[in-house]
Amino acid sequence: MRLFPKKELLTEAEKQQLVQAIRSAERMTSGEIRVYVESHCKFVDPMDRAQQIFVQLSLEKTRFRNGVLLYFALKDKQYAIAGDKGIHEKVGKDFWKERTKNMLAHFANGQVVKGIEACITEIGEALCVHFPHEGDDINELPDDIVVGR
Structure with a gap:
């Protein structure tokens, strides 16, 4: 038995805020956005970890290869954004760099959830x-926030 409960990485309200951002973002597209949050990214490059999770969450199986994963190891202050082949071919490397820059500006002001939400948007x-x-588009993947170890 634990004497102290594990502190949540994100509160339920924060998770719901991000889920709502995902649903709003996906409303007008066939694309899929997932958010994965964990405490630490030990002994692995964050992009390598994001690629592992990308496959684990089946983002590479979307119809148009247009899935995007936002990965965060909050206690280590590490992150990665992984876009599948379809979306990456359309937006290019500079798009991801600019999303990261904008998100980090929020993080620098202590607004982690707001930064993630802005990136999703x-x-x-x-x-x-x-x-x-x-007309025939379906939500191929869940919109929930996945919380790892």
Whole structure:
């Protein structure tokens, strides 16, 4: 038995705020956005870890290869954004760099959740441009925030 409960990485309210951002971003696109949060990214490069999780969450199996994963190891202050082939070919390397820059500006002000939310919104806008919602589109992946170890 623990004497002290484990402190949550994100509160339920913060998780719901991010889920709502994902749902809003995905409303007008066939693209999929997932958020994965864990405490530490030990002994692995954050992008390598993001690629592992990308496959674990089946983001590479979307119809148009337009899934995006936002990965965060909050206690280590590490992150990575992994976009699948379809979206990466449309937006290029500079797009991801700019999303990171904008997100980090929020982080520097202590606004981690707001930074993640803004990043989700910006990615959703790009997905809407390149992969607009079509009549037969379905939500291929869950919108929940995945919390790891």
